[in-house]
Amino acid sequence: MSEIELQNLSKSFGELDAVTDVSLSVRDGELLCLLGPSGCGKSTTMRMISGLETPSSGTVYIGDADVTDEPAYDRDTSMVFQNWALFPYKTVLENVAFGLKMRGMGKQQRRDRASEMLDRVHMDGYESHSPTDLSGGQKQRVALARSLAVDPDVLLLDEPLSNLDKRLREEMEIELKDIHEEFQKTFGLLPN
Ligand SMILES: Nc1ncnc2c1ncn2[C@@H]1O[C@H](COP(=O)(O)OP(=O)(O)O)[C@@H](O)[C@H]1O
Ligand SMILES: [Mg+2]
Structure with missing residues (x-):
């Protein structure tokens, strides 16, 4: 980062x-x-x-x-928008792979990477679903996976908890902290 x-x-x-x-x-x-x-x-x-x-x-x-x-x-930034901004006519997997496609990654490689990110946010099994079938919390996870997939230096989240109910909000808060710590470790960076 x-x-x-x-x-x-x-x-x-x-x-x-x-x-x-x-x-x-x-x-x-x-x-x-x-x-x-x-x-x-x-x-x-x-x-x-x-x-x-x-x-x-x-x-x-x-x-x-x-x-x-x-x-x-x-810029090496990626933003998760407040309203998620998922593409309704693409599958969950295609949504997550979208940024990778834009960056010229090959088809199999981006499918693998997108699947890996969906696992990470506990959305494995939803690859072929439409985002319109998902709950708010699930959409939030897919939007997060899409942003993480491109391995940005800077991840920007616009009110990531505001559209979720209380229970989901608490769950997502812990999840975001975990992901922050994990990706820090993965990149081998510590606050200086
Ligand atoms: N594209 C835009 N055109 C005109 N006004 C805007 C635009 N984007 C934001 N604003 C205005 O700028 C101010 C700050 O908006 P915003 O950054 O969205 O606030 P926040 O995210 O803190 O709620 C608001 O008054 C908003 O109406
Ligand atoms: Mg705002």
């Missing part, structure tokens, strides 16, 4: 200042939570880190690189 650094980041939509002068840094392997009321600019900040939104001013660093003007597909 990379270190993220935001320097004096701002974003306006016309007259509306969505994010004003945010500076923060996230260390290698660190898990940072952005908290605040609805509309305070959390999603916009994440979207600027992932490259889905261009800052009005300020700088985004990932690792040592200034990525402010780099498009999303050139």
